[in-house]
Amino acid sequence: MRPVPDTDPMPAADQAAALRAALLDWYDREGRTLPWRVRPEDRAAGRVADPYAVWLSEIMLQQTTVPHATPYWHRFLALWPTVHDLAAAPREQVMAEWAGLGYYARARNLHACAGVVSGELGGAFPGDLDGLRALPGIGDYTANAIRAAAFDRPASVVDGNVERVISRLFALETPLPKSKPQIRKLAAALADPQRPGDYAQAIMDLGATVCAPRSPDCGACPWSGPCAARASGDPVRFPLKEKKRPKPVRRGAVFALVRPGHGRHGEKGGADHVLSVTRPDGGLLGGMRALPGTDWTEDGPGEDARASAQPIDAQWDYRGAVRHVFTHFTLELDVWTAEAPGDIRPDEGEWLDAAAMSKAMPTLYRKALTLALA
DNA sequence: AATACGTGGGC
DNA sequence: TGCCCAAGTAT
Numbered sequence: 001m002r003p004v005p006d007t008d009p010m011p012a013a014d015q016a017a018a019l020r021a022a023l024l025d026w027y028d029r030e031g032r033t034l035p036w037r038v039r040p041e042d043r044a045a046g047r048v049a050d051p052y053a054v055w056l057s058e059i060m061l062q063q064t065t066v067p068h069a070t071p072y073w074h075r076f077l078a079l080w081p082t083v084h085d086l087a088a089a090p091r092e093q094v095m096a097e098w099a100g101l102g103y104y105a106r107a108r109n110l111h112a113c114a115g116v117v118s119g120e121l122g123g124a125f126p127g128d129l130d131g132l133r134a135l136p137g138i139g140d141y142t143a144n145a146i147r148a149a150a151f152d153r154p155a156s157v158v159d160g161n162v163e164r165v166i167s168r169l170f171a172l173e174t175p176l177p178k179s180k181p182q183i184r185k186l187a188a189a190l191a192d193p194q195r196p197g198d199y200a201q202a203i204m205d206l207g208a209t210v211c212a213p214r215s216p217d218c219g220a221c222p223w224s225g226p227c228a229a230r231a232s233g234d235p236v237r238f239p240l241k242e243k244k245r246p247k248p249v250r251r252g253a254v255f256a257l258v259r260p261g262h263g264r265h266g267e268k269g270g271a272d273h274v275l276s277v278t279r280p281d282g283g284l285l286g287g288m289r290a291l292p293g294t295d296w297t298e299d300g301p302g303e304d305a306r307a308s309a310q311p312i313d314a315q316w317d318y319r320g321a322v323r324h325v326f327t328h329f330t331l332e333l334d335v336w337t338a339e340a341p342g343d344i345r346p347d348e349g350e351w352l353d354a355a356a357m358s359k360a361m362p363t364l365y366r367k368a369l370t371l372a373l374a
Numbered sequence: 375a376a377t378a379c380g381t382g383g384g385c
Numbered sequence: 386t387g388c389c390c391a392a393g394t395a396t
Contacts, residue, residue: 061392102380139394159392
């Protein structure tokens with residue numbers, strides 16, 4: 001057997017135990033109180049975690065900040081207090097309530113997952129990794145997070161926070177994502193089998209509040225003593241990352257066909273309605289309410305493409321462009337409006353009250369609709 | 375293994 | 386302004 005190189009950072013058992021103890025002690029004093037979280041003092045008061053509420057928080061928090069996700073979490077729980085309620089809700093309503101949170105596959109999977117848990121599983125989330133991992137929208141991280149936070153069973157959570165904390169603690173010179181397997185091993189070796197739920201939440205809190213990406217507060221860190229990145233004098237250099245490719249620009253056009261508000265007998269007043277469509281599942285913004293429009297291409301739509309994407313033949317008025325930055329490209333979207341003749345019946349789409357429609361749409365289309373109606 | 379997939383806030 | 390970053394998953 002090849003000898004372990006002396007640069008191998010794997011901590012010895014007693015070192016791991018000391019790290020655990022220091023982190024848990026810090027968490028007991030400084031860990032965050034979050035609405036879905038059951039802290040040690042909560043447990044002492046007899047409060048137990050609701051796996052449904054924990055699952056909901058974990059899905060919402062994927063690649064999403066706590067301040068952004070929190071109001072959505074409250075709203076979902078108020079609307080659908082149990083997994084059965086969520087499963088019974090129309091998917092369209094779930095998508096509308098998710099509007100603005102991003103990564104809309106999460107909402108589609110959320111509803112599908114609720115259906116499985118409510119139906120096949122009788123309302124009970126699995127407590128084992130394989131059972132959790134098999135559910136739609138639950139991957140490696142989320143399965144471990146639910147197992148730890150909802151069931152307080154042994155798990156090892158590795159999210160962006162943990163990757164940063166571990167990379168710094170051991171000053172890993174291998175850049176992400178290549179270092180992920182090593183990070184997983186180190187994180188698993190440190191995880192606390194006695195207080196798995198608290199430990200998992202503690203190491204993520206540490207990354208979120210102390211071991212921050214740009215401005216770590218090493219003076220407040222329970223691991224500053226053993227931290228190799230701190231010892232190096234330049235902790236912010238970690239984790240090293242592969243540089244990413246430039247973001248291309250794509251262009252497209254959308255059409256806001258407006259049916260002016262009118263009363264029951266045709267008098268003025270009442271809310272404007274706008275023609276909306278639902279984007280197909282699977283692609284960008286899949287399953288979400290949208291304005292009709294062209295495809296998005298590098299060169300942008302020509303006049304022919306634009307004309308054929310118009311919901312009706314009408315006097316279309318150019319209102320300007322909105323710019324929207326997605327993860328892997330920037331979109332410049334031309335916005336056109338037209339007033340619909342009273343008797344028009346477009347082939348596709350539905351008329352929605354403009355205000356309600358805006359709330360139910362992804363941010364991109366909210367911007368476009370705002371410009372269209374300005 | 376690499377890429378698609380949103381959004382908003384910080385600096 | 387532009388880039389980085391956030392409790393990742395699916396394919």
